[in-house]
Amino acid sequence: MTNAKDALLSVENLRLEIDVNGVWTPVVEDVSFEVRQGETLGLVGESGSGKSVSAMSLMGFMGRQRGQRVSGTATFQGRDLLRLNDRELESMRGNDIAMVFQEPMTSLDPAFKVGNQIAAGIRVHQDVTASKAKEMAIEAMDKVRIPNARVRADNYPHEFSGGMRQRVLIAMAIANNPSMLIADEPTTALDVSVQAQILTLLTEMKEDLGLAMIFITHNMGVVADICDRLAVMYAGQIVEEGDVFETFAAPQHPYTDRLLAAMPRITGPRGSLEWIPGSPPRPTDFSAGCRFAPRCRHRLESCERPTTLLEISPGRSNRCLRGTTWMEERES
């Protein structure tokens, strides 16, 4: 939470509430993080933890319709994303921040050639002729290493494999030179071999174009591969945030610790797999105290107190009410 001046995006107290039978129910609460120029932040958590909802709120896809409301601030290059009007929002999306989704098939229109779809996205944001936009689209396809971009631009989405479609989406996302990319589980639907190709491509894009990235995933292996920092979400809140190397070496929140321990690995001992008893609470059951406490092996009675994400060392924050004292009880 330091160096506010270098932050490209600074999110503070993001809160998204949904009307559940007349009761405003927070789905995401007290979410604060920063993303610096050229940096990749991993937003990690299980399904329902609020990681996608947070990103969708920043992009204005959630929180603006009836039955939803958003609060907090999200400062991006001096402007608050949560307070943009519809026109500003339209111009921000794609131009400043672009998004890549999980499902490469449903994000493309099957009836149009991919080159034209990318070109259409360019013409929304840039005042260029149709033929110029088409040239720019081919250039973007080239950048994401689609072979024979010029020929492939005239193909329809179904003529591409899953991995190539995901490249088309990344081409579409970078076509307007955004400074930030939000990638929501972009490799989850892909085979591991294709996932490795896409992760390599994203790493190259981030280096070549100086892109900042928010990478949403449930896979700790993917975080270890591509992210500089990570924020772990549980039940609508960030429970731990920090540098990837430091956090993996010594997680400070018991949830992060258990999540890492549960990852099946392809090396090392092959004992029985770790799991966390119980399941995450639903938003209607969110408590004021530590939301992980009912499943935590280190909980104390005092864990019912309200929690805050505290910076405990430079660049590292933790929401555990016990700080790191729980570590002494850790079983080997």
Next chain:
Amino acid sequence: MSTDNIVMQTEDLKVSFPVRRAGHSTIVQAVRGVDIKLRAGETLGLVGESGSGKSTLARALMRLIPSEGTVRLGGRDVSHLKASAFRKERKRIQMVFQDPYSSLNPSLTVGASIAEPLKVHTKLTAAERAERVGEVLTLVGLNADYADRYPDEFSGGQRQRIAIARAIVLNPEVLVCDEAVSALDVSTQNQVINLLEELRDKIGLSYLFISHDLAVVRHISDYVAVMYLGEIVEEGPVDRIFEAAAHPYTQVLMNAVPIPDPVAQRATTKLLLRGDIPDPTNPPVGCTFHQRCPFAMEICGQQVPPKVEIPGGGIAKCHLHTSGPVLAGRPISTLTESPAATSPVPVSGHSEFSL
């Protein structure tokens, strides 16, 4: 390697589908001569990418689709049985699918869903069926009185337990799990895997465990088979496969699994595959993997690699492990100074992306 404890076996199993390509019909061979053996009480892990034919193989075993070749259940050839005769054998082999949300009928109580196979295959009375339903619910770690509830009251992990309860209600010998834990979060996934391992010991099940997740397969399997374009390209005991994969395809798959440790993961030299899985209606000549293989040699595009036994157990279909082409009755490699590579080294840097 005795044959008496083999609960399921295939010999030269083939599945082909007619497809239409560019206006004319052609045949795609989705499974191209697969031999697998499943021993009692063991788990055979089947891995491969989408399009490799692993789910088609499972469906052929279940006789959900027609196939050629032989399938033996408990030593008996069931592949040539008429549908009516196969019905009696069907209870020996049951299946659990990926999506716990679509595999249970939402309008039936959990108990009614689980009892359905009992109605079809046994003469149990309603009371006896209810008792058996309670038994299997308890076996999968659920409360016996959940039988009266509906699927929408349960989480994904609980639904998968219910699907397992239904699959084991007839006391099968073999359970085919097709991506059975892939849709679950890691903690839930691990609970279901632990449950499967527990059931294996408790009621003597054997599993064919199909998954694209190599780390999960490593944890649950005794033996692993790797499928590519309809063939098993490598198989062997789980430790040999993961410690010394012999086929480049297996090596690439393992290399692609991101390690949840940034130090180790970033120190790994990535082996990237070239292009996509080839068109199965027109598979490449020679080794079907050669166009994408980081170690391809000339022979790979010419001759189909034979099955070669690998030290430590199992086989691989790869020319890197043969002595190469034969000239005048002698392997060429014995005529030259340098022997054929037996343990390929990873190429440095990234291979190119190309089609």
